[in-house]
Amino acid sequence: MKGQVMTDFVLKYSRKPIQRKEPSEKEWWTLRVDGASRSSGSEVGLLLQSPTGEHLEQAIRLGFPASNNEIEYEVIQSGLDLALAVSVSKLRVYSDSQLVVRHVQKEYEAKDERMARYLAKVRDTLQQFFEWTVEKIKRVENGRADALAGIAASLPIKEAILLPIHVQVNPSVTEDSTCNTIEASQTDSQEWMEDIMRYLRTGTLPEEPKQAHKIRVQAARFTLIGGHLYKWSFTGPYLRCLNHSEALYVLAELHGGVCGNHSGGRSLAHRAHSQGYYWPTMKKDASTYVKKCDKCQRHVPIPHAPLETLKPISGP
Template sequence: MLVVKHLSGEYEQRDPRTKAYATKVKDASLSFETFELSQIGRENNGRADALSRIASAETQSLTGSIYLTEAKMPSIEKRECLEIHQGTDWMTPLKNYLEKGILPMDRREALKIKYRASTYTIINGRMYRRSVSQPLLRCLNTEEQHQALEAVHEGICGEHLAGRSLAFKILRQGFFWPTLKADASEYAKKCVQCQLFATVPRQPPEEMTSVLSPISFAMWVVDIVGILPTSMKQAKYCIIAIDYMTKWVEARPLSAITEEAAKKLFLEHIIL
């Protein structure tokens, strides 16, 4: 009775699962020429009642005339699928203006597109960037950008160039996009082969000299650490002093970085 009343609309459907099942039944009913859902009296639903108890029965005790199918998920659950959107890239507003004369409603954005469009042109449906000293550069979308970076950086003749050199080589090949230099730098940083086998300069920029202390507590190194989690006394910095010879450490919390706080550390905890 509950199922029939829910489907007919006589009973309100408050449970989301109940609403989902009712919606699925209504959608399935559209596939039939005639559809009727009616309540069966208790005296006539013995077989349905026995069928409903099979779910809790042991499968070993069932006869061979009963076939069971395990449902991996409820029929009302929708499977996730990848939505395909025809998105826009950086060339879309420029193409709209060059081909159709369409500009955004915002006056400032429209002026920006007009100014940028002066260095681009459309040839056979492809957008190219014009330059005074270079030939036409073919503009690439997001997918083509990744392919160009991969081919030039680690392709058949790839030299695993660094970011700036990689960007200039792509330009010499005749390709362009506005974030070329930044994208090339990030791509080179994430290359596994470059991280493993790149030549790293290990020579220091200047000749190393050792710092020696003649006696204890004669030479100190001071540093300030922060910002740290705020303590109960509103301290969020820490001033640290270390003796060069003995490696003795003095550390005090600070609420603010001031000259007086550094003097106080030396006067109270080191000199006195």
């Protein structure tokens, strides 16, 4: 009797066709971006819309010179970073830049070296989404993103209360260094983050056994939050990990910025740590930065004592 019941059960459900779940339009987010280079500077605006209709808006002012095509790439990269921060899996990107869209769609070839680096970074970021599309739209259909870029151009940062205007200090891609020593130091300062982030995301380790063991041990003290690397802290909140250029910017602001007091190297490194930042060479970089500060060198107390003990000379 039990065998007959089991046979009927198998026959009943084996004939039932497998129902495949079709992709739902409700799972797709949309990202509209626009940017332009004006006399007041370079500004970008982006609008991220959820499947249920909520909007995330950002107006960004670029703190570095950039061409129109570079600005279009910067705004797309900023929008992709924002989408990853809110855990978007399916994304449709709309831009009115025909060149950038055709680059991403592999219809045009990026012949310029800098454009090729921008394109490679955008494509690498897109691979982190489960599904994505990039489409060209008319400028009149992208009015809201264009308005956000206009706000960033016309409204002073101090008056941006209702809509915060973000300032991007450095471009998304870096220039190739002509000095080998500087290029090596910057690469080393960035690789410590990249290896750990790659291991935390995908579990990938370097091929060298000693380096793999080192990364595995170090990763236990780090975590990823919103796509950024943070270090566990024993006495406070998480510490935001910085690369070489970000570390120099933080040191400049803490040392000679609005609240800077031109403190010494150890004090400067301690301030950066207490503000919630971390990178492996904090003390060394802070000491080096203080020694190269022009104002500190000009106003430092000058010792008037001789280098050697004076020896009296008896007269004839």
